[in-house]
Amino acid sequence: MSAESRPDVSYTAVPTNEPSRPRNRCTYLLVGTIIILLICGAIGYFLLRHERRKETIHTQTITTDDDTQDLCTTPECIQAAHALLESIDETVDPCENFYQFSCGKWIKNAKIPAENSKLNSLSQMKTNLQNALVDLLSSSPINERTEPKAIINARRWYNSCINESAIEEEGVDVILSFINKELGGWPILLGDKWDGSTFDPYRVILTLSQYNHFMPYRVETTIDLKNSSLRSIRIKPSIDLTVNLIPTTVDLEKTATYLAIFQKFAAALAKDSSTITIDTLGVLKLELRIQLAYLRSQILSLNIVLRASIGNLALANFLGHDFINYVESLYRSANVYLMDTDIVTVIFPEIIHAITSIFEEESPRTVQNFLIWHFMIDQAWKMPKKFRDLEQQYRRLFDMISEEKARTVRCAEYLGETMGPVISMTYTNKYFNKDSRKEPKAMVNNIRDVFINMVNRSTWMDSHSKTWTIKKVQDIKSKVGYPDYFENAYMIQLEKQYADYNFNSSLMLNALKLIQLNSKNSLRTLRDPVDKDEWMITLPTTLTATYHILLNDITIPAAFLQKPLFSNNLPKYINYGGIGFVIGHEMVHGFDDDARRYDMHGNEFSLWTNMTIEAFHELKQCIVDQYNSYTLAQVNQQVKGERTKDENLADIVGLKLAFYAYRKWAQSHRNVDKKLPGLTKYSAEQIFFLSFGHAWCEKMSNAAAESYLIADIHSPPEFRVIGSTSNFVEFDQSFDCKPSQRNSRKQWFRPKTKRRARGQSELNTELSILPVFALLNNYEIYLKYRSTTRMLLHSLSVLVRKTTEFTIEIEHDF
DSSP, rough: OOGGGOOTTTTTOOOSSSOOHHHHHHHHHHHHHHHHHHHHHHHHHHHHHTTTOOOOOOOOOOOOGGGOBOOSSSSHHHHHHHHHHTTOOSSSSSSHHHHHHHHHOOOOHHOOTTOSSSSTTTTTHHHHHHHHHHHHHSSSOOOOTSSOHHHHHHHHHHHEEEEEEEEHHTTTHHHHHHHHSSSSSHHHHHHHGGGOOTTTHHHHHHHHTTOOOOOOOEEEEEEOOOOEEEEEEEEEEEEEHHHSSSSSOOOOHHHHHHHHHHHHHHHHTOOTTTTTHHHHHHHHHHHHHHHHHHHHHHHHHHHOOOEETOOHHHHHHHHHHHHHHEEEEEHHTTTOOTTTTOOOEEESHHHHHHHHHHHHHSOOOHHHHHHHHHHHHGGGSSSSSHHHHHHHHHHHHOOOOSSSOOOOHHHHHHHHHTTTTHHHHHHHHHHOOOGGHHHHHHHHHHHHHHHHHHHHHHSSSOHHHHHHHHHHHHOEEEEEOOOOOOGHHHHHHHHTTTTTTTOOOHHHHHHHHHHHHHHHHHHGGGGOOOTTTTTOOOTTTTTSOOOETTEEEEEEEEESSSSSTTTTTOOOOIIIIIIHHHHHHHHHHGSSGGGBBTTTTTOOOOOOOOOHHHHHHHHHHHHHHHHHHHHTTTTTTEHHHHHHHHHHHHHHHHHHHHHHHHHHHHHHHHTOOOOOOTTTTSOOHHHHHHHHHHHHHHOOOOOHHHHHOOOOOOOOOHOOOHHHHOOOOHHHHHTTTTTTTTTSSSGGGOOOOOOOOTTTHHHHHHHHHHHHHHHHHHHHHHHHHHHHHHHHHHHHHHHHHHOSEEESSSOOOO
């Protein structure tokens, strides 16, 4: 089906696992269309019949012509009106709590699905995408003659993934053979028969990395931080270490649950279970030591980045010569031979140094158990049901999800990540209306103009800083929907790129082959020239927008251009309050604490003078203080203003950019936007704010809320809405808010209270680990790491003095 025949990606087919019936599909589509139209007509009739001409909360609007009272009665407008009416709680004063006003009714009626820990207004977008991915992979039998080979192989992989009976029949022979032959065996399964005399952790880490499993370090090819026209090597701790170690060390019951899952998993595979208990406890101790290294780094807020050539002796001395050999061997396995001049950037080197030391101090058996365990739990969802059930318990412990996703969805999403270009191109061809790119591109340009005007009018920036800021804003590129090269016979290129991706009916063999090929292809890009038009990170099937510092571009994927954020057929006040805010938010990220150090080409360059930077920090401190004053009542915990400051700034300024851009558009397009039925008492500007507020309605479990406050760099949705609107005088004017009301910006300017000491909450987190360490008789580890922190910093400074090629940069955190 062509993209033109699908005006909006929310109209996706509900997939089925049964063979398609071509003669019936048209009938189903016709019946479905009639049902949708009847429902929309019924809703529209209800809304029109019960339309009440109440006095507006505030009558000020950018147009006062009588024609603006005309109603938009298209199906999409009726759906949008219904969504807002089912969300707004008019018993709440918008000037007291705009989030509750925008979302109160929605939150009251929302029910969190069992397979998730939260539900939000954008959840339907995710459901639409999932349905589309499943549909394109399963809606009809594979056609060897007409379908591209790349998509045929993707569909073969998918078929092996959803065939649960074949997975049961295959058992665990393939994965165990791989572990024994390629990784040196899993000690926990072998009892005292495992021989660790020749154990080399880097050999195991190397093999796992060749299969795209990076634990405990991640090595990746990326754009160089200093010169965006070059590629370099980036090394950082594996992200899994920050979220997939001990779920909560303050809760012994959960720690015990984690151990029980680990032990059951091993027992289901072991021929000799005599050492399972002691082996799992050994891994737990190792994980606690690694977690302490993370906590120490957080407490000190080190944010160190090391950058040096691969041949630099100081780098080798710090990371260890075995580590450098590991990196060189990894690239060599992809036929890439490193030169001494190749640049390496190391993120959080103090953590990597600590992990290396821990591995040297722990027994080979414990290190091997740790490495294989995390690989196995990652592969468990591709194994027989008893292992999938344990993996689900494991994910429930970390992700707070009570039920597993549908098998079809999980398999389709995985392919969307691992064969992204193939799946994305097929998705956009089948489900995305290409005309939906035009308006967001125009919105980007409109918001850009407003941004430049805002910079020119700013009072805290000097002329030098304004000049460079404007140059960078003017050069921000927008990638909307999908890459232009998707329209230029790109599938021919994909056929070559994925020529080796041939799969059969064995899921585990297919899985190992897929991740191995992906690892090689990623490593090989080190010698490729940088193409700044390439969609390197964010794919069209990604449900998020991004700003890329080193490319100076914003990406708005096709999957993100859905209701409630955007539709070609909705009034502009809806679109600007939705996707317009997102565009503004991402544009502002081009000038946060990280990005302001880079110019319009993505090269390191200080855009601002010291005077402007100082003024900027004063403004940000006000924002930090404001968000520190918020408490999430659901769990009675404080928002971390320091941690979320960059996102809060992007929210506050992004909302202003979107609003002024809408106002600018409306002034030159009078009487174009019609009102929504049932909502005529609200002005266009008020609906703009309601569209913004509604987009961030969210309901979370208590556990998810606590995790959000600890780990997320965004403020909770409630305060993303309240914080942004309370800093905006035009919001006050739109809803006629008074300075004494809680949602009014005037409340922001109050005497500063004594701020929490830096790192206090993290310190409490570290101290709360002590009961677990006492349990494991390993408290001395904590004391050791606390006393050696200064020694580590001293050794880093010594390395700097020894060489000018080896640099340490503080306050960078990418």
